[in-house]
Amino acid sequence: MTTIDPSTAAAPDGAAPHGAPTVYVCVTCRRAGEPEVEPRPGALLAAATVQAAHNTGVTVRRVRCLANCTRGPSAAVRCNGSWTYVFGGLDVVCAPALVEGARLLAGAADGVMPWRGRPEPLKRGLIARVPPADFQEDIE
Amino acid sequence: MTTIDPSTAAAPDGAAPHGAPTVYVCVTCRRAGEPEVEPRPGALLAAATVQAAHNTGVTVRRVRCLANCTRGPSAAVRCNGSWTYVFGGLDVVCAPALVEGARLLAGAADGVMPWRGRPEPLKRGLIARVPPADFQEDIE
Numbered sequence: 001m002t003t004i005d006p007s008t009a010a011a012p013d014g015a016a017p018h019g020a021p022t023v024y025v026c027v028t029c030r031r032a033g034e035p036e037v038e039p040r041p042g043a044l045l046a047a048a049t050v051q052a053a054h055n056t057g058v059t060v061r062r063v064r065c066l067a068n069c070t071r072g073p074s075a076a077v078r079c080n081g082s083w084t085y086v087f088g089g090l091d092v093v094c095a096p097a098l099v100e101g102a103r104l105l106a107g108a109a110d111g112v113m114p115w116r117g118r119p120e121p122l123k124r125g126l127i128a129r130v131p132p133a134d135f136q137e138d139i140e
Numbered sequence: 141m142t143t144i145d146p147s148t149a150a151a152p153d154g155a156a157p158h159g160a161p162t163v164y165v166c167v168t169c170r171r172a173g174e175p176e177v178e179p180r181p182g183a184l185l186a187a188a189t190v191q192a193a194h195n196t197g198v199t200v201r202r203v204r205c206l207a208n209c210t211r212g213p214s215a216a217v218r219c220n221g222s223w224t225y226v227f228g229g230l231d232v233v234c235a236p237a238l239v240e241g242a243r244l245l246a247g248a249a250d251g252v253m254p255w256r257g258r259p260e261p262l263k264r265g266l267i268a269r270v271p272p273a274d275f276q277e278d279i280e
Binding site: 020022062065068074080085086126131133 | 162203214224
């Protein structure tokens with residue numbers, strides 16, 4: 001667990017903080033191939049993530065469908081100005097990992113969630129990542 | 141093909157246009173299980189998408205790795221204020237579909253890429269979608 005406070009996390013050069021780390025949890029997700037049960041695994045994960053995020057500065061939003069249906073339960077993590085990460089194959093026990101991932105991202109000056117120290121479910125469950133809107137890489 | 145001009149597309153209620161439709165193409169993608177060849181399929185897709193986007197108001201950005209490696213070639217599409225879409229299983233012939241998807245998204249007042257009229261590669265190749273930063277849904 002880092003000691004970064006996402007609400008005040010700033011780049012070392014004094015640039016504006018990325019701030020506002022947010023976890024979007026898909027509440028409609030169920031495990032592929034498993035029978036439909038209520039509450040859905042996604043809804044349970046969302047509730048656990050809200051609880052895990054209490055007093056951390058991390059915002060949790062419930063969303064109906066992140067379209068990762070074949071590899072759910074799913075969640076996405078991002079801060080202002082950061083890359084956006086989509087994770088799958090999650091479970092209710094992954095809630096603290098999502099919150100920790102959001103905190104790591106909030107503390108990353110380059111907007112990239114560090115691999116080192118990243119919770120295991122966010123390594124093996126990585127589905128995709130998308131750069132921030134203003135991202136431009138020097139590629140021929 | 142719609143006749144929407146993304147640069148002027150506005151919500152019916154007069155809200156600010158989403159604007160700035162952007163396609164992010166992963167240039168490091170290759171087809172899973174296929175031998176490594178240069179240029180990579182992702183780089184070819186990027187070049188074709190730049191060409192397809194000419195004079196459409198759609199911006200194309202080359203990116204090194206969208207982390208959808210097992211289901212590449214990959215691209216992401218988004219506008220300001222819209223949902224973000226990640227697509228996989230693409231091919232060089234999908235370039236016009238990506239541009240058309242970006243234009244559809246730019247013209248969608250609700251920030252959601254419509255299913256109706258969406259090019260086929262962006263239906264079968266949908267990997268995930270993530271809501272805009274300020275998204276909040278009324279869910280218990």
